[in-house]
Amino acid sequence: xxxxxxxxxxxxxxxxxxxxxxxxxxxxxxxxxxxxxxxxxxxxxxxxxxxxxxxxxxxxxxxxxxxxxxxxxxxxxxxxxxxxxxxxxxxxxxx
Numbered sequence: 001x002x003x004x005x006x007x008x009x010x011x012x013x014x015x016x017x018x019x020x021x022x023x024x025x026x027x028x029x030x031x032x033x034x035x036x037x038x039x040x041x042x043x044x045x046x047x048x049x050x051x052x053x054x055x056x057x058x059x060x061x062x063x064x065x066x067x068x069x070x071x072x073x074x075x076x077x078x079x080x081x082x083x084x085x086x087x088x089x090x091x092x093x094x095x
Contacts, residue, residue: 004066005030007052012061014047021047025061049074 009027013020021044029035037045050056052063053074065072075091082090 004064006066006070007072008064008066009048009052010062010064012048012051012063013059014044014051014056015059022051027052046077 005028007027007029009025012022012025012027014022025048027035027048037048039045047056051058053072054063055074063072073091085093
């Protein structure tokens, strides 16, 4: 019996006014996998990551987590900086 992927995005669509940022995006991330997003500025990389973390409202689609109580951590591109905080401490505080 196959197990469900820990993270699935199904038909994600996000618009901002007349601009469609994501259109019908599907994504499956299996246990132990890591993903990287590469592309020019303004193509929706951050929007996709925010959507996966539940921080971006979706116009269509859904994000499934297995188990449903699982969370997706998101560290902004420009995090608030602290001179005394380590990267690990910053991640622990945000996820």
